[in-house]
Amino acid sequence: MIRTLQGNKLEPWLERVQATGVKELQQFAHGLERDKAAVVAGLTLPYSTSPVxxxxxxxxxxxxxxYGRAGLAHLSRRLLAA
Incomplete structure (x- = not known):
């Protein structure tokens, strides 16, 4: 479902999880249901934030x-060098 971007399979998977009786898995599924629109979008859309x-x-x-010792000027030089 994740690798093939099949967000339409999320709902049946959530139903199967609720039927398993595994508490930890059910808690995970409940967390997914709280922001279901974002989860479905992530499982459906081809976009990725990996480069960012x-x-x-x-x-x-x-x-x-x-280690916090560098000021903004030093950090800017270092980032530009990298």
Whole structure:
């Protein structure tokens, strides 16, 4: 369902989860149901935020490496060098 972007299979899956009786799985499914529109969109649409998340991760890594000692000017030079 995730790899093939078949959001239409979410509802039957949620129904099967409720029938299993596995408490942890039911709690997970309940969390998905709270924001069901976003989950279905994520399972249906071909869009991804992976490139943006990768850049954010890289920026956070560079910032953490300076241990808060660097000012904005130093951080800007470092980011541009990377």
């Amino acid at each position: 998340a990768g850049h954010i991760n890289r920026l956070k890594l560079l910032k953490r490496q300076s």
